[in-house]
Amino acid sequence: xxxxxxxxxxxxxxxxxxxxxAERVHIVQSALSSSIRSLEAELGVSLFLRTTRRVELTEPxxxxxxxxxxxxxxxxxxxxxxxxxxDMLRGTLSIGIMQAHGVVDLVGLVGRFHxxxxxxxxxxxxxxxxxxxxxxxxxxxxxxxxxxxDHATRGLSRTVVGAEPMDxxxxxxxxxxxxxxxxLEALADEDFIDYPGEWxxxxxxxxxxxxxxxxxxxxxxxxxxxxxxxxxxxxxxxxLVPRSMASSRMDVRFIRLRKPVxxxxxxxxxxxxxxxxxxxxxLLAAITRRDSG
Numbered sequence: 236x237x238x239x240x241x242x243x244x245x246x247x248x249x250x251x252x253x254x255x256x257a258e259r260v261h262i263v264q265s266a267l268s269s270s271i272r273s274l275e276a277e278l279g280v281s282l283f284l285r286t287t288r289r290v291e292l293t294e295p296x297x298x299x300x301x302x303x304x305x306x307x308x309x310x311x312x313x314x315x316x317x318x319x320x321x322d323m324l325r326g327t328l329s330i331g332i333m334q335a336h337g338v339v340d341l342v343g344l345v346g347r348f349h350x351x352x353x354x355x356x357x358x359x360x361x362x363x364x365x366x367x368x369x370x371x372x373x374x375x376x377x378x379x380x381x382x383x384x385d386h387a388t389r390g391l392s393r394t395v396v397g398a399e400p401m402d403x404x405x406x407x408x409x410x411x412x413x414x415x416x417x418x419l420e421a422l423a424d425e426d427f428i429d430y431p432g433e434w435x436x437x438x439x440x441x442x443x444x445x446x447x448x449x450x451x452x453x454x455x456x457x458x459x460x461x462x463x464x465x466x467x468x469x470x471x472x473x474x475l476v477p478r479s480m481a482s483s484r485m486d487v488r489f490i491r492l493r494k495p496v497x498x499x500x501x502x503x504x505x506x507x508x509x510x511x512x513x514x515x516x517x518l519l520a521a522i523t524r525r526d527s528g
Contacts, residue, residue, distance in 0.1 A: 236277055239270065240271075243262075243274075245303050246267075247267070253290065281295070283296055326355060326514055328512065328515055328518060329358045329377050330377065331362065331370050331380065331381070332359050332361050334361060345359075348517070352517065363433040364383045368391065377510050377514070378504070379504050381435055381503075382499055398499065400478055400491075401477055401498070402481070404476050415491065416492070417492060419449050423449050428453075428471065428473065429453040429455065430458070439497040439498060442497070460480060467485075
């Protein structure tokens with residue numbers, strides 16, 4: 236069993252498509268198929284169920300996937316260790332990001348890291364917070380920026396990098412539009428524009444309403460913050476959004492909440508012992524320096 240075979244296997248498993256996987260590992264599809272067949276012959280099992288439309292993992296394939304990822308990560312860590320001795324960073328750094336990061340200057344942070352370590356290929360993957368946390372657990376991401384409470388990141392290392400309160404947002408024609416403050420209890424009869432259930436912001440809002448003993452009604456579920464503000468501006472409902480979204484200049488009213496106020500807390504999560512790669516450790520150290528400075 237060769238490392239390249241495991242890399243080819245992981246690429247097909249993640250892409251669920253031989254052509255896309257071949258493009259990802261920079262070989263022709265016939266060579267990739269041959270590599271997978273050789274690995275299957277060596278193991279004596281079929282790793283994939285192949286149809287004309289899709290590629291799915293078999294039970295042996297699902298069992299091999301986390302182990303293959305661990306082997307690849309260990310090899311990359313060994314290469315990074317040698318690079319550390321030579322005082323340079325190389326390789327690939329996979330970072331999970333959310334749609335918005337509020338008070339955290341993610342572009343500036345990642346941009347500075349790239350300028351300091353130009354030989355590191357930075358791969359950004361955007362998804363919901365819970366999906367990103369699972370990506371770190373599964374080894375497909377080195378680090379992830381998430382907006383999750385502590386209990387939702389159990390088993391991961393966690394560094395808080397920013398936090399901000401959430402505000403009530405409504406149309407300028409809404410009955411609360413001229414208020415300076417509003418209580419959650421007053422929002423029980425409102426039609427809410429809500430986040431998808433896997434978003435960290437949704438968890439924060441759900442927790443605040445639960446603490447206030449208030450049930451709310453969701454009329455829209457939107458996975459785009461600007462769409463949420465647009466819907467609110469047109470009077471289709473109300474929402475709770477991070478305060479930094481006030482800079483969007485949408486035609487909506489931002490109104491402060493009385494306690495309990497949902498807090499949108501951003502943290503960086505990694506494997507339990509920290510990132511395996513030198514690049515991941517360097518980025519985490521840069522984040523920690525920024526936070527303490």
